[in-house]
Every structure is written in C-alpha cells, then in structure tokens.
Amino acid sequence: MPLIQATRYYANTTKNQKTVEYTVDKFPGYVRHDHFKKLSKEDVEFFKSVVGDNGYIYNNEDDLFPFNTDWMNKFRGKSQLVLKPKTTQQVSDILKYCNEQKLAVVPQGGNTGLVGGSVPVFDEIVLSLQAMNKIRGFDSVSGILTADAGCVLEVLDNWLAEKGYMMPLDLGAKGSCHIGGNIATNAGGLRLLRYGSLHGTVLGLEVVLADGTVLDNMSTLRKDNTGYDLKQLFIGSEGTIGVITGVSILTPHRSKAVNVAMLGLNSFEDVQKAFKQSRSELSEILSAFEFWDINALQMFKKHATPKAVMEQEYPFYVLIETSGSNKDHDDEKLTNYLEKMMTDGVAQDGVVAQDETQIRSLWSLREGFTEAMGKEPAVYKYDISMPVNKIYECVQDMRQHLKDGGVYGQEDSPVTDVVAYGHVGDGNLHLNIAAKRLDPKTSSLIEPYLFEWVAKHQGSISAEHGLGVAKNEFLGYSKSPVMIQLMKTTKNMLDPNHILNPYKVISNF
Ligand code: FAD
Ligand code: 2HG
Ligand code: ZN
Numbered sequence: 001m002p003l004i005q006a007t008r009y010y011a012n013t014t015k016n017q018k019t020v021e022y023t024v025d026k027f028p029g030y031v032r033h034d035h036f037k038k039l040s041k042e043d044v045e046f047f048k049s050v051v052g053d054n055g056y057i058y059n060n061e062d063d064l065f066p067f068n069t070d071w072m073n074k075f076r077g078k079s080q081l082v083l084k085p086k087t088t089q090q091v092s093d094i095l096k097y098c099n100e101q102k103l104a105v106v107p108q109g110g111n112t113g114l115v116g117g118s119v120p121v122f123d124e125i126v127l128s129l130q131a132m133n134k135i136r137g138f139d140s141v142s143g144i145l146t147a148d149a150g151c152v153l154e155v156l157d158n159w160l161a162e163k164g165y166m167m168p169l170d171l172g173a174k175g176s177c178h179i180g181g182n183i184a185t186n187a188g189g190l191r192l193l194r195y196g197s198l199h200g201t202v203l204g205l206e207v208v209l210a211d212g213t214v215l216d217n218m219s220t221l222r223k224d225n226t227g228y229d230l231k232q233l234f235i236g237s238e239g240t241i242g243v244i245t246g247v248s249i250l251t252p253h254r255s256k257a258v259n260v261a262m263l264g265l266n267s268f269e270d271v272q273k274a275f276k277q278s279r280s281e282l283s284e285i286l287s288a289f290e291f292w293d294i295n296a297l298q299m300f301k302k303h304a305t306p307k308a309v310m311e312q313e314y315p316f317y318v319l320i321e322t323s324g325s326n327k328d329h330d331d332e333k334l335t336n337y338l339e340k341m342m343t344d345g346v347a348q349d350g351v352v353a354q355d356e357t358q359i360r361s362l363w364s365l366r367e368g369f370t371e372a373m374g375k376e377p378a379v380y381k382y383d384i385s386m387p388v389n390k391i392y393e394c395v396q397d398m399r400q401h402l403k404d405g406g407v408y409g410q411e412d413s414p415v416t417d418v419v420a421y422g423h424v425g426d427g428n429l430h431l432n433i434a435a436k437r438l439d440p441k442t443s444s445l446i447e448p449y450l451f452e453w454v455a456k457h458q459g460s461i462s463a464e465h466g467l468g469v470a471k472n473e474f475l476g477y478s479k480s481p482v483m484i485q486l487m488k489t490t491k492n493m494l495d496p497n498h499i500l501n502p503y504k505v506i507s508n509f
Contacts, residue, residue, distance in 0.1 A: 077120025096212025109181025115468030149180025186236030206246030386459030
C-alpha cells in the first residue's frame with residue numbers, strides 16, 4: 001500500500017482587525033455586569049508596579065488586538081489592558097487587587113480555544129500566562145513533569161522527546177496552546193484513546209484563587225487518598241474559578257515504533273467495524289483512531305494545495321496510529337489488520353506511511369480540517385459526544401433538517417456544507433456547518449435542535465472544547481438542575497465577586 005505523498009498544509013491565520021466584529025455587536029444580548037469597576041489610570045499604575053515595564057500592554061489597539069480576538073475571529077472583546085506576569089506571586093498580587101477593586105479578568109493561555117472562552121466580552125483585563133513558561137522539573141524514573149502553566153504543549157513535547165518521553169496529549173493547536181490552557185479546557189485531542197483524559201494524567205496543580213490565595217497542590221504522587229481531590233475541580237473549569245500557574249503531569253514513554261495508516265471506506269457502518277476490529281487486533285498498540293467524511297476532505301482541498309493521498313475518493317476515511325516498542329511486531333500486527341480489513345471488504349483502499357515525513361503528512365491532513373473550516377466565510381462549530389453508533393446519524397439528520405428548513409441544498413442557500421470529523425474512539429464528533437454568513441434563521445434551526453438531539457441520545461453538548469460563551473446557555477442539556485446549582489455554589493464560594501472570566505460557562509448566578 002504505497003503512500004502518495006501529501007504536502008504539509010499551512011494555513012494563513014493572519015487576523016484582520018477591521019473585519020472582526022465585537023462580540024457585543026455580533027451577538028446582542030450581553031449586558032456588562034455593572035458591579036465591575038472600569039479600569040482607571042491608578043489601577044494601571046498599580047499593575048505596572050507588579051509586572052514591570054515589559055509585562056503589560058495598555059491602550060494600544062494594534063497590540064491588544066490578538067489578545068482581544070479569538071482563534072476563529074468570531075469573538076472580540078474590548079480590553080484595554082493585557083498583563084503578562086512572570087511569577088505565581090505576581091499573579092497572586094494581580095488577582096488580590098482585582099478582587100478588592102472588582103476588576104474583571106480573563107485568564108488566557110495560547111488563545112486557541114474554540115468556544116470564545118479565552119477573550120473578553122467587554123473590557124475585562126486579559127491575564128496572559130505566556131511569560132510563565134519555565135519547566136520546573138522532571139523525574140526520569142516516574143516520568144513526572146512539573147512546569148509553569150504557560151509552557152507551550154509542543155515545546156514540552158519536544159523537550160521530553162530528548163529524554164525518551166512524550167506529553168500524554170496531542171492536538172492540532174500544539175504549536176500555540178499552553179499546558180495550562182489544555183488543563184483549563186480539559187482538552188481531549190488525538191490520543192485520549194490511549195493515554196486517557198487529563199483528569200487521570202494531571203497529578204497536581206498550582207492555582208491562584210480569585211482573592212489571590214495560592215493553592216499549592218503540586219503533588220507528584222500517583223496515589224493520594226487524603227480527602228477531596230481538589231485539583232479535579234480546576235480541570236475543565238475554563239478560567240472561572242482560579243488561574244492555573246503550575247502543573248504536575250504524568251508523561252508516558254515515547255514509543256520506539258510508530259505507524260500510521262489511512263483507510264478509505266464506503267459507510268460509517270464500515271468505520272465502526274474497522275474501529276471494533278482495531279481494538280481487538282491492534283489492542284495495546286492502538287494509539288489513535290480518527291475519522292472524517294468526504295465533505296471534510298473536500299473542504300481541506302478547497303483551501304489547501306490539492307493533495308491526493310489516495311487516487312480515488314471515498315465517503316469515509318479513518319486514520320489509525322499504532323505506538324509500541326517493537327517495530328517488527330507492530331508492523332506485522334498492523335499488516336494483518338489492514339489485510340483483514342481489505343479482504344473482508346470493510347476498507348476499500350489504504351495507505352501506510354513509510355517514514356516520519358509521511359506520518360506527519362497524514363496527521364497534517366487530519367489536523368488541517370479546523371484551519372480549512374476557518375477559511376470559510378462563516379462556521380457553526382459543534383463538538384459533541386454520543387454513543388459511537390449514533391455519530392453519523394446525527395450528521396445526516398442535521399443535513400436533512402437544514403434542507404427541510406430551506407437553508408441548505410440550493411445554489412442560493414446560506415448553508416454551503418455540513419462537514420464531519422472527529423475522534424471515533426472517544427465517541428466525539430466535530431460537526432462543522434459552513435455558511436455564507438451567520439444568520440438568525442440558520443442559527444435558530446440548528447440551536448437548540450442539535451442539543452435536543454444530543455440530549456435525547458445521552459450525549460454531551462461539549463465533548464472537549466468546553467462551554468465558553470458559545471455554549472454556556474445550553475448547559476442544561478448536559479447537566480441536571482442539581483448539578484448546575486452545585487456548580488453555581490462552587491463558583492460563588494471560590495469567586496464571590498465573579499471577577500474570573502465573567503459571562504462564560506455559567507452565565508447567570
Ligand atoms: P486558551 O484558548 O487561551 O483558553 C481556553 C480557556 O481556558 C479559556 O476559558 C481561558 O480563560 C482558560 N485558561 C487558559 N489558560 C488558563 C490558565 N492558566 N488558568 C486558568 N484558565 C485558563 N481541543 C481539544 O480538546 N482537542 C483537540 O483536538 C483540539 N484541537 C484543536 C485544533 C486547533 C487547530 C485549534 C485552534 C484548537 C483545538 N482545540 C482542541 C481547542 C482547545 O481547547 C485548545 O486548543 C486548547 O486546549 C486551549 O489551550 P490554550 O492555551 O490555547 O487556551
Ligand atoms: C480536532 O479534533 C479539534 O481537530 C478541532 O478538536 C475540531 O475543528 C473542530 O471543530
Ligand atoms: Zn477534537
């Protein structure tokens with residue numbers, strides 16, 4: 001099975017200040033909480049005394065723009081101040097002051113979040129962790145890494161590679177996202193199937209609470225059953241109850257043998273068969289099982305230099321990665337599996353990467369869909385989880401629903417495509433609806449229809465990206481009233497003045 005070489009896809013992510021609308025203009029309905037103070041010159045003077053002359057950006061529209069605008073160019077705030085503390089003590093001094101003065105704050109990592117959680121809605125101060133980027137320590141026996149929260153995921157992974165270890169998570173945004181941001185969003189990514197969620201791999205956290213208190217829970221223990229596991233609260237809390245400043249994380253050994261294959265299939269039924277079989281045949285060496293549909297491939301080709309990785313096109317594709325310690329053993333297992341898939345008629349075609357460059361090429365196709373979608377005039381982005389056998393039913397149902405609603409299927413329809421990709425192994429679908437523009441009719445056809453569908457099938461309205469401002473009002477589709485009340489009680493207890501990331505996750509108190 002030869003690989004037809006794919007070229008790496010680099011997107012143009014240059015943001016254009018003039019064309020990105022403010023969140024409050026685009027999505028009217030937000031009201032600035034009037035108990036928040038407006039930033040004064042005296043406040044800025046105080047912050048300068050904490051972070052020094054190079055630790056802030058104030059009142060400079062151009063320099064503030066990248067911190068005010070999210071990765072998708074969909075959400076834009078109006079902050080006049082970005083703070084870049086270098087130490088946990090500085091974060092503590094900043095939050096203590098903000099809490100006393102009732103100044104609202106948005107913690108920000110690499111700003112790659114996809115639900116508008118990392119940028120202000122109004123004039124909240126941006127607290128960027130980018131200057132807190134030091135590795136604190138590494139135990140090469142246990143594989144436990146301690147680091148500042150602002151370390152970039154890929155930088156950590158490359159650093160660990162030299163020691164024969166790797167980060168237990170990987171995602172397309174690895175070159176920009178921070179480990180603190182990953183933890184704050186409880187990011188899943190491409191290898192959750194193998195290494196599990198951050199709720200398992202994070203061993204300890206250092207968190208600065210809203211009033212400036214430093215919660216030092218930088219445990220490097222794998223076992224510790226002494227009461228409540230407080231760090232878990234902050235994993236996936238999206239900057240609403242504390243600022244993560246330090247991380248202790250368990251890292252696995254880097255696999256000596258990595259193989260990547262891609263299959264072309266005729267149906268989602270076949271995708272499921274291929275997945276089921278991969279679990280039994282590849283078992284302990286299976287490290288990723290990803291899927292996408294033909295629409296995703298075509299979207300990629302529309303925005304990137306065309307690259308045919310297979311001569312013919314198929315309705316579905318899967319990317320399978322194995323990671324093990326014995327190349328011959330893994331090659332044999334993968335070959336047997338692929339041959340079985342072909343002879344059983346489950347797969348119609350397949351390619352296997354022959355070297356590291358080809359492995360990267362296949363992965364960059366899978367990782368490139370988000371950037372390709374980002375080049376469409378408008379995208380309705382959903383990240384849902386459900387039983388695996390429902391994943392494509394959901395996509396087909398949405399296509400039909402949008403056609404029935406008169407917004408999809410005709411030359412002049414506002415919706416141009418309904419694209420699906422995701423992490424099959426995690427029951428996680430990324431449903432992306434491309435449109436000529438965001439319009440109220442299409443929005444009201446999709447929401448809450450999709451969330452009702454997901455809830456009916458015992459799914460989650462946000463599998464891995466979080467709620468931010470994009471999904472917060474729909475929390476009730478995935479959490480019961482009792483759970484939401486407990487979340488509110490927790491928020492009120494840890495951040496009584498609601499200064500941390502207001503308007504996100506839980507909108508009303
Ligand atoms: P930001 O975007 O800066 O912030 C995200 C949220 O976390 C915000 O609410 C912010 O307030 C909060 N936050 C950030 N840092 C801290 C901190 N130190 N303390 C407290 N709160 C903080 N996600 C997945 O789960 N799986 C994927 O496969 C995946 N792939 C992606 C691919 C691309 C191309 C892109 C652009 C995004 C992808 N994402 C994916 C989205 C994902 O949530 C993020 O990329 C990542 O986890 C966010 O990290 P960040 O440092 O950029 O955080
Ligand atoms: C992925 O798995 C990311 O590629 C992004 O979670 C998903 O673009 C998306 O919707
Ligand atoms: Zn994903």
